Amino acid sequence: METKKVIILGGSSGIGKATADRFAKEGYRVFIGSSNRRKGNDVCAALVGEGHRAFEVDVRNSEHIGELAKWIETEVGGFDVLVNSVGVSQGMPALESEFEQWDNALQVMLYGTVKSCRLLVPLLKDGGRVIHITSIHRNRVENGSSAYGMAKAAITQFTRSLALELAPRGILANTVAPGFICTPMSIKAHGNELESDWFRDNYIKYNHLPLKRPGMPEEVAGVVWFLAGSDASYMTGSVVTVDGGLMITF
Numbered sequence: 001m002e003t004k005k006v007i008i009l010g011g012s013s014g015i016g017k018a019t020a021d022r023f024a025k026e027g028y029r030v031f032i033g034s035s036n037r038r039k040g041n042d043v044c045a046a047l048v049g050e051g052h053r054a055f056e057v058d059v060r061n062s063e064h065i066g067e068l069a070k071w072i073e074t075e076v077g078g079f080d081v082l083v084n085s086v087g088v089s090q091g092m093p094a095l096e097s098e099f100e101q102w103d104n105a106l107q108v109m110l111y112g113t114v115k116s117c118r119l120l121v122p123l124l125k126d127g128g129r130v131i132h133i134t135s136i137h138r139n140r141v142e143n144g145s146s147a148y149g150m151a152k153a154a155i156t157q158f159t160r161s162l163a164l165e166l167a168p169r170g171i172l173a174n175t176v177a178p179g180f181i182c183t184p185m186s187i188k189a190h191g192n193e194l195e196s197d198w199f200r201d202n203y204i205k206y207n208h209l210p211l212k213r214p215g216m217p218e219e220v221a222g223v224v225w226f227l228a229g230s231d232a233s234y235m236t237g238s239v240v241t242v243d244g245g246l247m248i249t250f
Contacts, residue, residue, distance in 0.1 A: 003051070005029045005079040006228070007072070009059060009086050009116055012039035014183030015133055016085030018217035019224050023081075024049050026225065031079070033057030033068055059086050059112025062119070069119045078125045081228045084113055085133045091144030105147035110154045117162065121171075129228045130166070130173040132159050133220070136243050138177060152177075156239060163237035172236040174227050179243025180214040203246070210245030 006023045010016035011032035020030045024047035032054040034040035040054030055071070057064045072079055088108050092101060113132060121130065137149040138156045155175065162173040180194060180203070193199055194214045203209035220242050226232055227240065241247060 003027065003029050004081070005031065005076060006081040006083060007031045007033065007068070007079055007120060008083045009033040009057060009112075010133075011083075011085065012036055012043050012054070014085070014087075015178065015181065015217045015220045015224075016083070017043050018221040019083055019085060020044075020047060020052075022218070022221040022225050023228075024052065028081075029076075031055065031068075031072070033059075033065075035059075059116055060107050062115050065116055065119045069123060072120070072123050078123050079120075079128070080125055081129045081131065082117070082120055082124055083131045083133075083224055083228075084116060086112055087133065087135075089148060092147070093144060094146040102147050106151050106154075109148075109151035110158075113155050113158060117158075121162075121166070124171060127170040128172075129232075130159070130162055130171060131224050131227050132156075132173075132175045133224075134159075134175045134177045134239065136177050136179045136241065136247055138239075140247070160237045167236065172227075172232070174232070174235055174238045174240065176220060176223050176227070177239050177241045177243070178215065178220050179241070179246045180209070181220060181242075182214050182216055208246065208249050210249065213244065215242060215244055 006028045008016050008020050011020045012034035020032055020043055024030050029051040030047055032040040032043055035058045037054060037056040044052040044054045055068045057068055088105055132155050134156045135152040137145060138152040159173050159175045166173055204212045223240055223242050
């Protein structure tokens, strides 16, 4: 049986890294796209199995994505699952920030997602899967996170469009929406927000987070793996929330 293959954009850190580890343990060949090639290589070197490879991919750069697509087409012919876990978290005011800085979140997460799909999905095998990591910010608002929230909301809607357009090929497209997850993105200038008094008081002491803890990247990776498998064969255009119950409270 031919070994299945997965492309994980943003696979050198956080949720993407945990997803790469899960797919490798399940027998997949893993191809990591990361803006930091060295970190991608380090992740690949630690994965179980053989044939894994890292590529330098800044998703704002169509040439980078095109080089990955060309290698896939030439060397392996196609692939089975596309996971997009690329993200940036740069809080800034909606009106009083430099537009280029504010717009970077959309250039990376929204337009990077669109560019990646346009170049890579044609190489995805019929019956394959597209899985995007969005966020509970897709329909929640936080000060300084307008661009981030807009990008995540747009990715969710874009994925629904993919679900409709790719259905004739049997390709399923879904999203995973994490809440507070222990990743490097949780580290802000003032420290780890998940270890702060603000987090403990608001989300643990006053019960706004029912499970009273942040999630681990592996817990999100498990849901990504589920969406890539046969048990999710009748799911497309869906959003699976992984937030410890945060969105059921008020």
